[in-house]
Amino acid sequence: MDSMDRFDNLVDDLLRFGWERTAIHEPQFGGGMRSRIWRFTSGWSPVGFEVFVSFLIDPQNHGLENENEIWGIEISSETTNHYVDENIVSVGRHWTKQRAEIVEIINSLRVQAD
Secondary structure (H helix, E strand, C coil), X not given: CCCCHHHHHHHHHHHCCCEEEEEEECCCCCCCCEEEEEEEXXXXXXXXXXXXXXXXXXXXXXXXCCCCCCCEEEEECCCCCCCCHHHEEECXXXXXXXXXXXXXXXXXXXXXXX
C-alpha cells in the first residue's frame, strides 16, 4: 500500500467543493520536507484558482523504514520554497478531524482570492 493511499479521501472531499486535482509533483533529491505536491484547481468562483497541497516528511529519515511517513500537510495558493507556518496541519495515522480542517483552509483561500 502506498503511503499516500490514506489521503485519497481528501481528493473526494475537495471534489464536493468544486476542486479538481490537476497535477501531482514528486520532488526529486533536494525536495526537502515535501514528499509530494498536489495541485488543485477550482471549478467554482474564482474559476481556475489554484492551491498547492504539500505532504511533509522529515528529510532526516531518508533511507529509514519510515522515510515517507507524512507528519504534516502544507496548504498554499502559490508554489514556494519556504514554508507558510499558519497553513501547516499536523496529521497522524488517524487524521479524520484534520481532513475537515484541511478542506476548510483550502476553501478559505479561494474565498480570500475572490
